[in-house]
Each structure stands twice: as structure tokens, then as C-alpha cells.
Amino acid sequence: MSAEPASTHDAAEVLARCDVLAGISAAVDGIERSYLTPEHARTNWTVGEWMADAGLAAWQDAAGNQRGSLAGPTADAPVLLLGSHLDTVPGAGKYDGVLGTIMAIAVVGRLRARRIELPFGVEVLGFADEEGTRFGRTLLGSCAVAGTWDDSWWGLQDAHGVTMWDAFRAFGLDPSRVGEAALEPSRVIGYLEAHIEQGPLLQDADRALGVVRGIMGARRFELEMIGEAGHAGGMPYGRRRDALLGASEVVSAVEVLARDAGAVGTVGKLRAFPGAMNVIPGRVEFSLDLRAESDAVRDDVWREIEETARKAAAARNLAFEVSEMHAARATQVGKSLALAVEAGIRATGDAEPMYLLSKAGHDAMAIADLCDYAMLFIRCKDGISHHRDEAVRADDVEVALDAFEWAVLELAGYNS
Ligand code: HGY
Ligand code: MN
Ligand code: MN
Numbered sequence: 001m002s003a004e005p006a007s008t009h010d011a012a013e014v015l016a017r018c019d020v021l022a023g024i025s026a027a028v029d030g031i032e033r034s035y036l037t038p039e040h041a042r043t044n045w046t047v048g049e050w051m052a053d054a055g056l057a058a059w060q061d062a063a064g065n066q067r068g069s070l071a072g073p074t075a076d077a078p079v080l081l082l083g084s085h086l087d088t089v090p091g092a093g094k095y096d097g098v099l100g101t102i103m104a105i106a107v108v109g110r111l112r113a114r115r116i117e118l119p120f121g122v123e124v125l126g127f128a129d130e131e132g133t134r135f136g137r138t139l140l141g142s143c144a145v146a147g148t149w150d151d152s153w154w155g156l157q158d159a160h161g162v163t164m165w166d167a168f169r170a171f172g173l174d175p176s177r178v179g180e181a182a183l184e185p186s187r188v189i190g191y192l193e194a195h196i197e198q199g200p201l202l203q204d205a206d207r208a209l210g211v212v213r214g215i216m217g218a219r220r221f222e223l224e225m226i227g228e229a230g231h232a233g234g235m236p237y238g239r240r241r242d243a244l245l246g247a248s249e250v251v252s253a254v255e256v257l258a259r260d261a262g263a264v265g266t267v268g269k270l271r272a273f274p275g276a277m278n279v280i281p282g283r284v285e286f287s288l289d290l291r292a293e294s295d296a297v298r299d300d301v302w303r304e305i306e307e308t309a310r311k312a313a314a315a316r317n318l319a320f321e322v323s324e325m326h327a328a329r330a331t332q333v334g335k336s337l338a339l340a341v342e343a344g345i346r347a348t349g350d351a352e353p354m355y356l357l358s359k360a361g362h363d364a365m366a367i368a369d370l371c372d373y374a375m376l377f378i379r380c381k382d383g384i385s386h387h388r389d390e391a392v393r394a395d396d397v398e399v400a401l402d403a404f405e406w407a408v409l410e411l412a413g414y415n416s
Contacts, residue, residue: 007053009109011397017050017102021086022094030388031092035129035140036064036167043086047101047126054109056124063144063181064128064173070108072121079183080118080411081191081371082107082404083125085141085363089133093390095380099397100194101126107405118412120189127363134158134167136222136325142366147182183370189411190337191364191373194404196392198360200383207354208396209345209403211338212375215358215365216264216291217298217330223250223309226319229274229282241317244272244281249312254288254305263292263301264359293357295330328365334372340410341374344403347415360385376404 007013024042026032033039044066051058056068066086072079084100104124111118125145132138135156143149154165154175168175202210227241251267258265266289272281288305292298306322313320345353356377364373378400381391409415 007109009054009106009113009401011394011401014099014102014106014397014401015392015394018094018098020046021098027090030090031088031094032090033086033088033092034131034134035087036134036171036173040064040087040128041171044126044128047086047105050102050105051124054105055112056105056108061144061181062173062177062179063141063149064171065141065145065181066126066128068105068108068124070112070118070122073117073119077119077121078189079121079123079187080189080408081123081125081183081367082193082408083127083191083363084193084195085127085130087127087129087131087133087141089131089386091386091388093385093387095196095390095392096198096385097127097130097195099196099378099392103194103397103401103404106401107408110401110405111408116409116414118408120412122408125363130361130363132220132326135164136220138220138326138361139328139363139366142363144178144181145183146366146370147179148366148369149178149182185370188371190334190371191367192337192341192376192404192407193362193364193373194376194378194400195360195362196380196385196390197356197377197383198380198385201356202354202377202379203381203383205354207350208379208393208399209348209350210354210356210377211342211345212333212358212377213338213355214293214330214332215362216293217295218289218291218326218328218361219298219302219324220290220326221288222323222325223247223286223288224321225250225284225286225313226321227282227316228280230280232278232280235280240280241282242280243284243318246309246312246316246318246320247284247286250305250309251286253308257301257304257308258290261292261297261301263290263297265290265301265305291359291361293330298330328361331365331368331373333374337372337374337411340407341376341403343410343415344376344406347406348399348403374407376400376407
């Protein structure tokens with residue numbers, strides 16, 4: 001019987017593990033892993049094995065996050081958190097979230113292989129829900145760890161009417177114990193996350209890596225225009241209450257208003273009811289994802305969008321309804337943690353690391369309620385993400401591992 005080959009903790013292994021997780025999907029023709037599903041359970045099991053192999057004590061927490069601990073020198077030693085998320089959007093690529101989680105495991109494996117003794121403990125976190133795909137509310141896993149879980153989320157329902165409460169129970173979790181996932185702020189040094197950029201700026205600047213300076217604040221809404229269905233031929237224009245025409249005015253205004261303010265707004269979902277060729281749409285459900293570097297700008301744009309929508313509804317005799325699904329404040333990185341990431345990039349030969357604002361949301365924005373955070377961005381091909389064509393270069397992942405490991409050593413005081 002041949003022994004298992006030893007883990008290499010290098011880019012080839014990290015990328016091979018991303019390929020393995022890409023095979024754990026609810027969809028046959030793409031990658032889709034959402035919260036509290038059989039795919040979530042299989043992913044945690046697989047990642048837990050890799051954690052154990054790197055020398056971490058692996059367990060699944062009370063919110064379904066996959067976690068692994070490396071003990072510090074004493075029982076009460078503080079803990080450095082490393083991680084990212086393991087869930088995906090529908091039709092995802094292989095690297096969003098997954099790459100950062102697997103890199104964190106690899107860095108711990110490398111430190112252990114070199115017998116480095118850190119002055120703190122390390123915890124690697126594979127967050128269970130960052131995307132919010134199943135229940136509409138995002139950052140669920142990291143909010144549980146940050147101690148900001150909100151009991152009003154128990155009643156949220158997925159597309160099949162299953163509540164969060166019932167989904168917890170079906171997954172084998174006890175909803176009443178979700179608080180046990182939270183970390184005590186006084187125990188935590190900070191949180192480092194590696195992630196693909198999900199934009200084209202590093203590629204355009206011909207750089208493999210970047211330091212995040214902050215993350216845009218986001219709000220997400222479910223919107224509804226309600227009119228009256230009717231005959232597509234017989235009903236004269238003057239009497240129509242076409243909900244899709246009202247919604248269309250809002251969709252177009254989102255681009256103009258957000259762009260003018262330097263914000264980003266996206267209507268990613270829209271459904272017209274009853275949804276027939278020859279029926280005037282009587283009701284339209286649509287979504288809005290709105291982001292900006294400052295919460296004040298984002299909130300001003302929302303007020304303008306809402307005003308536009310109410311005017312469009314009034315002009316067409318429609319009702320307009322709003323339900324806010326998610327709000328996350330804009331955050332800045334912790335300075336000393338970001339300097340450690342910057343030092344890590346310098347150590348790879350980039351004398352002047354590039355700083356970027358993250359327009360994508362990350363678990364770090366929820367963890368910011370627990371402790372300081374910093375992020376390392378990795379170039380991705382043509383900035384493509386939330387798409388099956390997401391791609392990274394192996395040589396970029398190799399230097400990213402070096403930089404991430406260096407950042408941990410920097411915080412441990414090894415590099416000075
Ligand atoms: O939507 C986002 O920004 C993140 O990828 N969840
Ligand atoms: Mn994503
Ligand atoms: Mn992500």
C-alpha cells in the first residue's frame with residue numbers, strides 16, 4: 001500500500017484543490033453551492049480534511065462555517081484569523097472565495113512544515129454564506145462569527161419557501177446555538193483575507209498582487225411594481241397599468257444616478273408576472289444592488305432612485321414596494337494589518353505595491369465589527385468574476401502564497 005503523497009502547500013496544490021471544490025455543485029452545467037445544502041456539507045467535509053492535513057484542528061461551527069485552529073503558545077494566546085468563503089453564486093467561477101480559503105490553509109501548512117513557532121494562535125475560516133444566494137441576506141457566516149447574527153433572519157425563506165430556521169435544522173444545526181459561532185473580540189488580533197480582485201485594475205497595471213484600502217458599502221433591495229395584468233391587444237394604452245414599463249424606468253435611472261454619483265448600481269434580477277407574451281405585466285419583482293465608497297453617497301443615490309421610482313409609479317398608476325435585504329457599511333482596512341500585507345507584496349519583488357478599493361463585498365466587511373482586517377488582492381483574467389470563465393495564473397498564486405505567508409510572519413515579528 002503506497003502512502004499518501006505529502007502536501008506541497010504550493011500553487012499547484014492550491015489550484016488542484018480549487019478544481020476539486022468546483023466539482024461539488026448543485027448544478028450539472030456550472031458551479032453552484034449555496035448555504036445549508038448537501039453541497040455545503042460536502043465542501044466542509046473536504047476542506048476539513050485539508051485543514052487537518054495542514055495541522056489544524058478542524059470543526060464545523062454553529063452557523064455551518066468550516067473552521068480550523070492552530071493553537072498558540074498558551075491557552076489564552078490571541079488568535080489571528082485567516083480565511084474567505086466557500087459558497088458561490090449560481091454559475092460561479094472556481095476562485096471567488098475558495099482561493100482565499102485554500103490559500104489560508106496552505107500558508108498554515110507551510111509555516112508548520114518550516115516548524116515556525118508563532119506568538120499567537122491561528123484560525124482558518126471557510127465562511128458558509130457570503131453571497132447570500134439562498135436567503136437573499138448576505139454575509140451570514142461571517143456575521144455569525146462577528147457576533148452580529150440577527151434573529152429576524154430566521155424567518156427568511158428560500159425560493160422554495162424553506163425558512164432559515166428549518167434549513168438549519170435540516171442541515172443538522174441547532175438554531176438556538178448560533179451564538180456559539182461568535183468569537184470574543186478581545187481574543188482576536190485581526191483578520192487577513194486573500195481574494196481575487198474581481199476587476200481589471202491589477203491586470204491593467206501589469207501587477208500580480210494588490211493591497212485593499214477599503215471595501216465599498218453596499219445595500220440590497222427587493223423591489224416591486226404592482227399594476228394590473230390585461231389583454232395585450234384589447235387594452236388601450238391610456239388605460240394600461242403596465243408594471244414592467246414602470247420598472248424599466250427605474251432600471252434605466254439606476255445606471256444614470258449611480259454613475260453620476262460615482263457609485264455602482266445593478267439590477268441583477270427581474271421577473272414579470274404573469275409572464276406571457278400576450279399579457280400586460282401586472283406585477284414586476286426586481287432587485288437592486290447599490291454600492292459606493294462612502295455610505296452617505298450610497299444613501300443619497302438610493303433616495304434619488306426611490307424618488308424616481310415613486311414618480312414613475314404615480315405617473316402610471318402603479319404601487320411601488322421596497323424591502324431592504326442587506327446593508328453593510330463602507331469599511332477601511334486596519335493600518336498595521338494592511339502594512340503587513342504591503343510588506344508581503346514587497347517581499348515578492350514589487351517595490352511599490354498598488355492599493356485598491358474593493359467594489360466587491362467580502363467577509364472582511366462583516367468581520368470588521370469584530371476586529372481590524374486587511375486584504376490581499378490577486379489578479380484575475382480580464383477582471384472576470386461571478387462567471388465560469390474566472391481565471392488566475394499559477395505564478396500569481398505562487399507569489400500570493402509567499403506574500404500572505406510573509407504578512408503572517410510580519411505580524412508575528414519574524415521579519416524585523
Ligand atoms: O457581491 C459581492 O460583492 C460579493 O462577491 N459577494
Ligand atoms: Mn462573489
Ligand atoms: Mn468572494
